[in-house]
Amino acid sequence: MKNKNAVFTIWLTGLSGSGKTTLANALGEKFKEKNINYFCIDGDILRASLCKDLGFSDEDRKENVRRASCLAKMMNDQGQIAIVSLISPYKVDRETAKEYIGEKNFIEIFIDCSYEECAKRDRKGLYKKVEDGVLFQFTGKDSLYEAPENPAVHIKTSEVDVSTSLGMIISEIDRRFPLFLS
Numbered sequence: 265m266k267n268k269n270a271v272f273t274i275w276l277t278g279l280s281g282s283g284k285t286t287l288a289n290a291l292g293e294k295f296k297e298k299n300i301n302y303f304c305i306d307g308d309i310l311r312a313s314l315c316k317d318l319g320f321s322d323e324d325r326k327e328n329v330r331r332a333s334c335l336a337k338m339m340n341d342q343g344q345i346a347i348v349s350l351i352s353p354y355k356v357d358r359e360t361a362k363e364y365i366g367e368k369n370f371i372e373i374f375i376d377c378s379y380e381e382c383a384k385r386d387r388k389g390l391y392k393k394v395e396d397g398v399l400f401q402f403t404g405k406d407s408l409y410e411a412p413e414n415p416a417v418h419i420k421t422s423e424v425d426v427s428t429s430l431g432m433i434i435s436e437i438d439r440r441f442p443l444f445l446s
């Protein structure tokens with residue numbers, strides 16, 4: 265495995281069901297093809313393990329993002345590409361993660377999909393639970409999602425398919441780290 269001297273964190277942020285994990289996995293497959301080391305840090309896996317003690321209060325969401333950023337930096341420091349797929353709803357926490365990881369190594373990607381469209385997809389049945397009044401503190405409903413103002417890549421997943429979305433991420437990697445994927 266080789267990483268051609270570039271190390272960075274891909275940070276995918278967006279609502280539940282917007283497409284973060286789907287695109288993290290697609291990017292991982294691309295890296296595998298190229299024999300590139302990478303490590304996925306996914307919201308669902310974190311919440312079932314390292315962040316099991318956290319809930320969905322503002323402070324806990326902040327802590328969840330902080331732990332993910334610590335892991336990403338640890339990975340980067342050891343030469344691994346980190347792919348973070350995490351709702352990470354608050355701008356200030358993503359900015360802190362960017363500063364901690366290092367601006368030049370941090371690629372923020374806004375996985376943009378409206379609440380209504382995510383609710384139609386409802387992969388995990390969470391939107392139905394919100395509608396039924398049994399799930400609270402849900403991002404985009406009664407918990408705030410602050411969209412990035414200036415993401416490196418802005419993907420509207422209700423308008424472009426997975427392969428086009430992946431292409432947009434790859435173009436940004438090519439632009440920032442020429443030859444990395446060649």
Ligand SMILES: Nc1ncnc2c1ncn2[C@@H]1O[C@H](COP(=O)(O)OP(=O)(O)OP(=O)(O)O)[C@@H](O)[C@H]1O
Binds near residue numbers: 349421
């Ligand atoms: N362009 C696209 N990119 C990614 N996913 C897409 C796109 N278009 C449609 N989809 C679909 O949207 C859904 C996204 O689900 P996914 O589990 O990746 O969301 P998520 O953002 O990881 O949600 P969560 O925060 O709940 O983990 C999938 O069913 C996927 O096939």
Ligand SMILES: [Mg+2]
Binds near residue numbers: 307308
């Ligand atoms: Mg996911």
